[in-house]
Amino acid sequence: MTAPLLVAAQPQASFVPDSAGGDFIQLRDVYKSYGEGLVVMDHLNLDMRADDRLVIIGPSGSGKSSLLRVMMGLESIQGGTISFQGKSYIDGNARNHGKPLDVRLQTQVGMVFQHYTLFPHLSVLSNLILAPMKVHGLSKVQATEKARLFLARLGLESKLNAYPSQLSGGQKQRVAIARALMLEPKLMLFDEVTSALDPEMVTEVQNVMMQLAEEKMAMIIVTHDMHFARNIASRVVFCANGKVVEQGPPAQIFTQPKEPRTREFLEKVLHLD
Amino acid sequence: MNYQFDFHFLTGNFGALWEGLKVTLQLALVSNVVGLILGFGLCLLTLNRWFFIRWPAQLFIEFFRCTPALLQIVWFFYCLPMLFNVFIDPITMGVLALGLNLTAFNAEAYRAGVQAVPREHLDACVALGLRPWQRTLYVILPQALRTALPVLMTNGISILQQSALVAIVAVADLMYVGKSIATEAYRPLETYSLIALIYFALSLPIAQLVQWLERRQDTALAR
Known part of the structure; x- marks a missing residue:
């Protein structure tokens, strides 16, 4: 089985899937x-x-x-x-x-x-690491490493230090998805x-x-x-x-x-x- | 016009003009420091959700926006001492009047900046789990400052011009010194022209900087 690309590998909490309606x-x-x-x-x-x-x-x-x-x-x-x-x-x-x-x-x-x-005043990288650092308490090094990983998988490595105004609309939305995924x-x-x-x-x-x-x-x-x-x-x-x-x-x-x-x-x- | 220009008499007055310029710069700089700091505080008060905090703050702003600056200065110099029986040195008094005036105008500039932050960004902050103070510090403030900067700088220049009004209450600023020299030498044309040139030379670079900043922001938005 190949490693997941975007979703960090993690056990699905204590949740047991329900075949009927689902209790997720x-x-x-x-x-x-x-x-x-x-x-x-x-x-x-x-x-x-x-x-x-x-x-x-x-x-x-x-x-x-x-x-x-x-x-x-x-x-x-x-x-x-x-x-x-x-x-x-x-x-x-x-x-x-x-x-x-x-x-x-x-x-x-x-x-x-x-x-x-x-956030237009922050680079792509800063957008990605803001919440992981401030909310989840990751160090800057950890968060940056993680951000690189996500961007690489989305093919946006080269945009790490770009500002949102330098991205196309599609790239912005992909970065926005990556930013949300950073919080697992x-x-x-x-x-x-x-x-x-x-x-x-x-x-x-x-x-x-x-x-x-x-x-x-x-x-x-x-x-x-x-x-x-x-x-x-x-x-x-x-x-x-x-x-x-x-x-x-x-x-x-x-x-x-x-x-x-x-x-x-x-x-x-x-x-x- | 057969007026004979003569700038020679001014050479003997450079010292006095320099002293006046120092007072003007002092008034303008300190007023700007006061206005930039208190202005942001006042802006936050006007955006407060509680009416009894918002209302006095708004009243303060309207008072300074809706009365002539000259009147404000005169009032501070003559009425404040009478009301409270305090006598503060003239320059401090000038800084107080000009600084509070600028505070009111800057508060409005900051407020426009805060309100220009798109609502969706606040939603995004919630989605990212940022706390309200983190949202203010990391997302709202930097964006608001950026938007407000050209207006804050323009307000700053205008307070430099307005500072000339303190000459009316005998604060020895550039304008006041100029007026004295003009009267003594019977050379108003040369003196006032030179004074105007000095104010102009001080303000123009900042005005140019504002234009450059605005152009830069426009191109950033256009992308």
Whole structure:
């Protein structure tokens, strides 16, 4: 067996995969709204296994991004519970208003955003080693060594001392992925990471994600790229109005959707392609 | 115009002009140190989430932005001693008035810099597990300083010009010395022209530096 390229070799915690729904992540009855009018998570239930790659699709305003932002601890929920690796992670009724209860669990989640979030005043290397040094307490030598490794595997060695302004959009997103991987997350969240890219740069970023998929990284991906969704997903989840309408293997969802709403949505977006 | 220029009389006054220049530089430099440091503190106060901290800070800024600098200086020199029964030496008083004025303007420059940091960067900091103070120190502050730098420098030059206002309250700065020489020698044209040239020569390099910095930032953004 070859060594994993991007995911640091590590035992998958104390977690034992579950053949049924999966207890890597369990969302139960999760409720979130922005005021009265806009309910983005309406008593949502969702399960995920440690080797799952969920791709969430659905019309805009259906709460796809909200789900990721909640998992990352960027936004709170108003009801329900979320467990992560078998431990209570977020509780909508807790005193901290539905934000992550456990900072250690939170640091095991990594996220890449739609817009470029590399810090422009820091070189690629400094972007990569900032959090490992300040949060995980790695020495500069250790962190730099690790950063070299990740960049080399992404074919970005030569950009070690470049500044984000000197990179193409695709390179920026790849560095952003490397920056998140530096913290050895157990779960990666991708929020429309190729939406802001020029078409010719989309593939290089998607390839990195495919590489991660091959190494069994748990991922939740929000994307509008149905072709990519089909390739990378272990399970596609169609959300609308804050609820999971339908979920299943990509082949089933894309060719024989059961729900009329799923079919309607897919006809629209696939027609646009 | 058949005015006969005569700069010879100035040779005897170089010493006095030098003394005046030193006072002007002192006023400008110390005011800038005060303004750069207190300005950042004040900026943080205006961004505080608590209304009762934010509000007085904003009031302070508006007071200095919405009254003439000349009036502020006069007020500091005549009213402050009367109110508090304290008498501070004129240069310190000048530094206080100019420095606080600059503090208010610099606070706004810093604030614009902080608010120019994209929201997504704050999200990224959370995703990377950085604590709020680490986020401020390593991500927000360096970016805000960069954005604010040209404005901070422009404010700095403008306080050098504004420092001439202290001549009205008899602080012996460059302007004041110039005024004395002009009156004594009946040569206002030569004297004031020379004084203007000195202020100009002091400010121009800094103004050029600001332009260079702005050009550099523009090209960095365009990439």
